[in-house]
Amino acid sequence: MLLNAVTGECVVLRSNHVFGRDAMRSDTHIPDPEVSMMHAVARWRDGGWAVADHSRNGTIVDGRFLSKGQWVPLRIDQQLRFGSSPASQFRVADLAPPGSLLVCDAPGVKPIPLQRNNLLPSAEEPELSIYQSDTGHWMLEREGEAQVLGSGATLDLAGQRYRLLLSDEVDETRAELVGSQLGAPRLCFRLSLDEEHTQLRVTHGAHEADLGERMHHYCLVTLARRRLADAHAGIGPADQGWLAGSDLARMLGMDIQHVNVQIFRARNQLMAALPSAVQLANIVERRRGSLRLGGFGFGIFRGDALEGEFMPEAMVGEDV
DSSP: OEEETTTOOEEOOOSEEEEESOTTTOSEEOOOTTSOTTOEEEEEETTEEEEEEOOSSOOEETTEEOOBTOOEEOOTTOEEESSSSGGGEEEEOOOOOOOOEEEESSTTOOOEEOOSEEEESOSSSOSEEEEEOTTSOEEEEETTEEEEEOTTOEEEETTEEEEEEOOTTOOTTHHHHHHHHHOOOEEEEEEOTTSSOEEEEEEETTEEEEEEEOHHHHHHHHHHHHHHHHHHTTOOGGGTTOEEHHHHHHHHTSOHHHHHHHHHHHHHHHHHHOTTOGGGGGSEEEETTEEEEOSOEEEEEETTEEEEEEOOGGGTTSOO
């Protein structure tokens, strides 16, 4: 991350980041006549950041001109200059590896690094969830609605406007491939007879995670029961399990905002416990104000008795 020495603008470096006067081909556009169309490149290589000059008038690091084409490692607090205008002078503020971030439009506010699942502004009082689906797409879930986010998308969070910057290192096919190699996760819910306690265990290939007893497990098992009932009623897979958010809230005895928080936390726990099971990002699916449990196999035990078992069509014949 670089900070403009005068304006305070934050520039988050892509893994191969071009500085230049050509607005179409530069990641950081510098409208200075002394700046070449493609002036300099910073990139992540061999576990660190380095910069190289490709300009007519030169790139200056800590007062010294770089030799053209020579890669020079970046260090914290180095001063970089690509031209004479204030927009061309930067200080190296952070040397973390390339990654996806939320960057605030307001100067001086630190970017928010994104993991595969994020409860923001905090896990204790989340306003929204941003997560990476099993296909590699970034999703925003807020107030019961979900949407795909692209790089550059803006959103409001804690009274500030943020832009999403996606790392160009992300391989959108990698997560899908890993998930397919290990098969689909399977859920096992265990409820006490009075249904005051709900435990969840998840298996994925040879991996198993006991997620213990959590309030949000009962939210998931309520959705699981609806999917199971619809399957027994002969409803097709595309229409199985859907519940209006208001109906789910009523069944759980809580408001819809609390339901959304429960789903945020359930997804967060599942993705943290079994990072190899990328499909768990889709533990709850949404459409037009309704939601359902994703297409996972599951069993529900009440006390020691099996209440029901669900096997999605895609899993029939698999060794689960």
